[in-house]
Amino acid sequence: MRKITESYGSRKEKQKLFSQAGMIAVRTTQNNNLPLTYAYENKVIKEYPDGRKQILATLSDYSQKILKKFTIK
Numbered sequence: 001m002r003k004i005t006e007s008y009g010s011r012k013e014k015q016k017l018f019s020q021a022g023m024i025a026v027r028t029t030q031n032n033n034l035p036l037t038y039a040y041e042n043k044v045i046k047e048y049p050d051g052r053k054q055i056l057a058t059l060s061d062y063s064q065k066i067l068k069k070f071t072i073k
Contacts, residue, residue: 009017029036035048037056044057 026036030049033049035046037044037046039045039059042059043055044059046054046056048054
């Protein structure tokens with residue numbers, strides 16, 4: 001298991017760290033033959049290992065605006 005550390009780096013460094021964490025999470029999920037849940041455009045999608053996709057939710061314009069407010073500082 002990887003050690004979790006706190007980052008005091010720049011925004012660019014933090015974005016790189018979050019991107020790496022996301023890639024590790026996706027790979028781990030796929031390697032364990034589990035469904036992957038993600039947002040694409042205005043939909044929340046669950047994709048199963050056999051390729052099936054299930055739309056879990058459709059985000060309203062309001063929800064999308066709220067999600068865009070979460071930024072790395």
